Amino acid sequence: MTDTKKQAMTLRVRRGRPGEVARYDAFEVPYEPGASVLDALRWIRENVDPSLAIRYSCINANACKECMLLVDGEVDYACTARLGSEAMTIDPLSNKRLIRDLVTDIVPPKEQLARIVIARKKKP
Amino acid sequence: MTSDPIHLTTDVLVVGAGGAGMYAAISAARNGGDVILADKSLIGRGGATIMAQMTVAAAVGHQAPDHWTKHYADTITAGRGLCNERLAAILCEEAVPRIFEMDAWKVGWARENGHMKQVTAPGHSVPRCVYVDFLNTGPAVAKCLRTQVAQGTNIARISGLSITDLVTNDGAVTGAVGFNLEDGAPVTIAAGAVVLAGGGLTGIYKRNSASANMGGDSYALALRAGAELVDMEFVQFFPIGHLAPRLVGMDPIMWDPFRYKLGGRLLNGRFEEFIERYGAQDAGKYTATRDIISYAIVKENEAGQASPHGGAWLSFEHVPEGELRTAFGPVIDRLLANGIDLTKQSIEVSPIALYRMGGVRVDEKMFAGVPGLYAAGEAVGGANGANRLSGNAIPETFVFGERAGRYAAKAARGEAQAWNARTAKSALDELRARSGSGAATPQRGVEYHGLAREMRAMMWEKVGPIRTGVGLADALTRIRAMRREIEAEPAVVESVFNLSLQDWFDLRASLITAEAVTLAALNRTESRGAHWRDDFPANDPKMELNQIVALDSGGLQTSWAPVCRR
Numbered sequence: 224m225t226d227t228k229k230q231a232m233t234l235r236v237r238r239g240r241p242g243e244v245a246r247y248d249a250f251e252v253p254y255e256p257g258a259s260v261l262d263a264l265r266w267i268r269e270n271v272d273p274s275l276a277i278r279y280s281c282i283n284a285n286a287c288k289e290c291m292l293l294v295d296g297e298v299d300y301a302c303t304a305r306l307g308s309e310a311m312t313i314d315p316l317s318n319k320r321l322i323r324d325l326v327t328d329i330v331p332p333k334e335q336l337a338r339i340v341i342a343r344k345k346k347p
Numbered sequence: 348m349t350s351d352p353i354h355l356t357t358d359v360l361v362v363g364a365g366g367a368g369m370y371a372a373i374s375a376a377r378n379g380g381d382v383i384l385a386d387k388s389l390i391g392r393g394g395a396t397i398m399a400q401m402t403v404a405a406a407v408g409h410q411a412p413d414h415w416t417k418h419y420a421d422t423i424t425a426g427r428g429l430c431n432e433r434l435a436a437i438l439c440e441e442a443v444p445r446i447f448e449m450d451a452w453k454v455g456w457a458r459e460n461g462h463m464k465q466v467t468a469p470g471h472s473v474p475r476c477v478y479v480d481f482l483n484t485g486p487a488v489a490k491c492l493r494t495q496v497a498q499g500t501n502i503a504r505i506s507g508l509s510i511t512d513l514v515t516n517d518g519a520v521t522g523a524v525g526f527n528l529e530d531g532a533p534v535t536i537a538a539g540a541v542v543l544a545g546g547g548l549t550g551i552y553k554r555n556s557a558s559a560n561m562g563g564d565s566y567a568l569a570l571r572a573g574a575e576l577v578d579m580e581f582v583q584f585f586p587i588g589h590l591a592p593r594l595v596g597m598d599p600i601m602w603d604p605f606r607y608k609l610g611g612r613l614l615n616g617r618f619e620e621f622i623e624r625y626g627a628q629d630a631g632k633y634t635a636t637r638d639i640i641s642y643a644i645v646k647e648n649e650a651g652q653a654s655p656h657g658g659a660w661l662s663f664e665h666v667p668e669g670e671l672r673t674a675f676g677p678v679i680d681r682l683l684a685n686g687i688d689l690t691k692q693s694i695e696v697s698p699i700a701l702y703r704m705g706g707v708r709v710d711e712k713m714f715a716g717v718p719g720l721y722a723a724g725e726a727v728g729g730a731n732g733a734n735r736l737s738g739n740a741i742p743e744t745f746v747f748g749e750r751a752g753r754y755a756a757k758a759a760r761g762e763a764q765a766w767n768a769r770t771a772k773s774a775l776d777e778l779r780a781r782s783g784s785g786a787a788t789p790q791r792g793v794e795y796h797g798l799a800r801e802m803r804a805m806m807w808e809k810v811g812p813i814r815t816g817v818g819l820a821d822a823l824t825r826i827r828a829m830r831r832e833i834e835a836e837p838a839v840v841e842s843v844f845n846l847s848l849q850d851w852f853d854l855r856a857s858l859i860t861a862e863a864v865t866l867a868a869l870n871r872t873e874s875r876g877a878h879w880r881d882d883f884p885a886n887d888p889k890m891e892l893n894q895i896v897a898l899d900s901g902g903l904q905t906s907w908a909p910v911c912r913r
Contacts, residue, residue, distance in 0.1 A: 240843060257593030257686055268846070269796040276844040280393040281558045285596040286486050287392040303596040322529055323843045333497070334390050334506040336527045336534070339383075340353055343503070 230254045233310040234263050236275065241321045247312070248272070254308055259283075260294055261301035264313070264325070276324035277301070292316055292325050352524075352533035352775060356766070357383040357503070358759040359752065360523055360538035362510045363545030363565065365394025366741065367724020369492035370445075370748025371542045371755070376499040380756030383536060384502055386545075387509035387528065387849065391493035393560050395547050395725060396744055399485030400598045402468045402476035404738030405442035410465035410474040415440040417472055422739060425470050426704075426732020427876040428891045429578065432913040433711055434730035437750070442742035445749060446477060454491040455479050468737040469637075476738040482598065482678070488741065508534060510564075511852045512774035513541060513572040513720070514766075520572055520719035521765045524774035526782070528849065531842035533778055537766030539719065539759025542751045543569055543707060546725025549582070551861045552700035553807035556588060556599050562853050563860025565726035569707045570859060570898040574715040577728040577893050577908075578705035579860075580867035583735055583877045584812045586640035587613070588699030590658040594685050601678075602661060602696060608674050613640070614660040614693065615652040621659075641698040641812045642879065658697030663689045698812045702740060704731045704877065705867070708895060713751035719762065723751035729893065729911070733876025781851055783838030794836055795850045798829055802854075802861055810865050815882045819869040826862045833858065859903075863896045866903055870894060 232254040235247045250271060252263040264277050281287040283302055290301040293314040301313075319327035332338055359375040361368045364386035372384040386393050406413040418439040423430050450456055450463070456477045457464045465474040479487040496502055510525040514535070522537040545568075547561035555561075566576055587606065589599040605611055615621045625643040627635035635643075644659045654660050663671065668690045672679055679689070687694060706728030713721045724744040731739060805825060809818035833854055839847035871894060873887035874880050892907040 255593060257595070259593075259595045262593075269800070270793065273793055273796065273839070273847045273850065274841055276846060278844075279559060280388045281398050283595060284398045284558075284598055286397045287388070287558065289389060289392055305595075326844050328529075330389060330506045330529075331504075334504045336353065336505050336508060336529075336532075339503045339505055340355070343355060 230308065232306065232308055234267070235310060235312040236264070236267070236325065237314045238275075238324050240323050254306060258306040259302050260299075260304040260306055260311070260313065261290055263306050264301060276322070276326045278326045278329070289329070291329070352535045353527070354535045354537070355383060356537045356763050357381050358539045358763060359383070359542060359755045360385065360536050360540075361542045361544055361752070362523065362568065363394060363543065363726070364390040364504070365544065365724065366396030366488055366492060366744035367546065367726070367748040367751075368394075368542070368544030369496045370745050371544055371723045371752035372502050373492070373495050373499055374749045374752030375542070375756040376501040378753045378756035380501065380752070380759055382499070382502045383505060383538070384496065385505045385508040385510060385525070387507065388560055389506040390496065390504045391489045393558060394545070395558060395561060396741070397485045397489040398556070398558055398598065399488065399741055400482055400600060401478040401484045402466065402738040403446065403478060403484065403741040404468065404471065404476050404736065405446040405742055406439065406475060407443055407446055407463060407465070407477065409462040413473045413475055415443055418442070418475060421471055422731065422736050425734050425736040427734055428732065429876070429893060429910055430732035431729035431893070431911040433911055434709075434727070435732075436913055437711060438730050438739065438743060438746050441746040441749070445742065445745035449488070449491060449745065452491050452495055455487055470736045471738065482601070484741070509849055509852065510568070511778055513568050514771045514774060515572055515717070516765060516767050516770040518573070518718065519765065520717055521767070521770065522763075524771050524778060526778055526848070528844055531782060531845055531848070533775055535768070535771050535775070537763045539762030540755035541720055542755050543715070543720070543722045543726045544724050544748065544751070546706055546722075546727070548703050548860050548864070549700035551803060551806050551857045551864070552811065553803040554588065554590075554697055555700040556585065557700070560853075562857040564853070564856045565722065566706060566860045566863065567856035569715060569720070569722065569726070570863070570896070570903075572720060573717045573898070574720055575708040576705060576863055576896040577708040578732070578867075579703075579728070579863040579896055580871050580894065581704035581733050581877045582700055582864060583702040583704065584641050584698040585701040586637045586644065586698050587661060587696040588701070589694065590654075590697040591656040591695040592685075592687065594687065597681060597685070599699060600701060605663065605675065606661065609663060609666050609670065612662045612665065613644075613696075614662055615647045616654050616660075617652055618660065621647055621652075638877070638879070644696075644698060645811070645813050654695045656695050658695045660693040661696045662693040664691065664693065702735055704728065704733065704735055705864070712754040713747055714754060719758065721751040721755045723748040733878060781838050782842075782845070782848055783840040795833070795847065795854050798833060799850070799854050799857070802826070802829060802858060806861055806864070810861070810868055813879050813881050814868055815880065816869065816872070819865055823862065823865045823869060826858055826865060830858045830862065859898075862903055866905060867894050867896055870905055
């Protein structure tokens with residue numbers, strides 16, 4: 224394996240719940256040419272801080288479209304955005320309701336448990 | 348967290364909302380059932396369907412004369428004597444109406460001169476495989492089914508609902524327990540019938556083409572509810588999955604058509620051709636079968652002749668650029684965007700876990716043997732025997748999904764009244780204990796990932812494309828110990844989007860699934876289809892039997908059963 228040749232880069236990640244003061248955690252993550260931002264975020268969860276909240280499913284195929292966030296302020300998919308060799312800043316989408324850390328509410332309203340509970344209560 | 352759980356009631360609960368789950372929901376609703384369709388990811392976005400690349404096999408006979416019995420014959424040949432023939436016949440016969448139904452729902456099957464275009468995939472005797480678009484069939488299928496599900500008036504869709512256990516009462520499945528990922532709230536669902544549609548287990552392997560939620564959930568839920576699994580030793584490895592350099596936004600199994608169409612040379616770490624040393628005729632024709640390529644690459648690795656990342660080189664450097672462009676136009680640009688210029692460099696490939704033939708043991712109604720329990724799609728075992736024919740995975744989601752939903756709806760009417768809250772208590776207690784209490788401890792949970800990594804590496808090395816009795820026995824011992832170790836892992840305190848809670852239940856499911864695969868592989872002392880035993884390289888006609896795995900007092904038990912013939 225070539226792990227030993229990997230360099231490191233710094234990923235600044237926005238943390239916290241709605242209403243909390245913005246906080247950024249800086250993580251030193253392995254850098255390999257071609258790696259994605261999602262690779263780094265998953266590495267953080269697996270090796271440093273599993274409490275980091277992120278949303279993704281297909282990992283690599285850019286098929287599920289669940290991992291959209293802000294990379295240095297630009298909207299992008301974490302699975303296709305390239306990890307840079309210098310520092311990068313990752314934020315949740317700014318136009319969606321924040322749930323926690325990098326997870327925003329992209330669930331269609333009709334697929335949310337709370338709404339289904341209400342809808343079922345209204346049923347005769 | 349001792350408040351009452353959120354409680355819902357439905358006729359049919361479908362667990363998993365990929366292609367099979369969505370089809371099951373549509374089918375259950377149109378057969379009169381009130382449906383809850385739940386997925387721990389988003390409806391129609393998680394799972395395997397959305398990642399499917401192309402080719403959906405069905406004998407619609409548009410490209411050339413065909414009949415489902417020919418498709419069936421090809422499926423049986425690929426299955427090396429172990430196909431459940433009744434399930435295989437249902438798969439091949441009903442794939443045809445399902446393809447037409449998807450066509451009526453405007454999925455957009457590729458057309459040529461007004462008819463559906465069909466191509467020949469390996470192992471098929473006629474051009475039989477429909478598709479939507481190169482690299483885009485899965486997303487198109489998922490989108491089409493999402494639209495149909497959304498139009499169903501009796502289908503409640505719940506994204507981000509993770510089912511941790513089924514609930515049984517008096518030997519019947521009566522519902523499920525889970526939690527809402529967004530706020531951690533425990534949920535109980537009373538259901539007249541449950542359809543398991545969260546199949547797929549390739550995530551238990553280090554090298555795989557899986558999405559995040561293909562760690563074997565449905566097999567674990569089925570075992571824990573008292574159902575049986577079948578053929579778990581058979582895992583299909585794709586021989587030339589992408590290994591390096593890092594490639595994003597593309598399917599790791601994309602190299603197959605390149606190799607067939609253009610003739611890619613496979614080279615070992617010393618840049619020598621090696622496939623022919625393993626008994627295959629490859630040079631210039633590239634017709635070596637998948638199993639021989641997988642075997643040869645793994646053996647070269649064992650002999651210390653691997654490419655730098657532990658695979659083999661795949662080279663197209665001898666193919667003129669014009670030819671590459673003609674064959675794969677826009678894909679060449681996507682590769683260049685990944686920094687890969689096929690005219691100037693080789694890439695590294697390796698066998699990767701792609702699919703499993705085994706799964707929940709069901710009858711023709713997709714009934715899993717425990718009253719109230721059904722399975723669909725990749726959760727179902729047996730139709731493909733010891734090896735799956737290319738193109739049979741997506742029809743399996745449609746056909747088995749439609750059947751499971753239909754029969755579950757018929758069985759479910761009025762049955763949700765059988766719910767008894769006391770029977771959900773142990774599963775709820777477990778969920779609450781795992782959710783923890785007190786102050787948040789953010790570092791907790793790294794341990795799960797260490798165990799998960801160890802499991803995936805071990806499954807790859809010892810329960811992968813080439814297996815031996817010694818390696819399998821080692822793996823089995825370690826997996827059993829790991830199943831005990833995770834019970835002692837600390838809870839992770841976080842109520843909002845607690846992925847670590849999800850990780851723990853995922854790992855519990857993966858470990859019991861891994862144990863089922865390993866135990867079944869150890870017992871099968873022969874080589875057949877996708878199961879290769881280096882210590883038993885010959886096929887043993889006496890083992891033309893299906894292996895059954897069941898859970899008994901926490902331990903897995905196996906037995907043999909005659910193959911289900913038509």
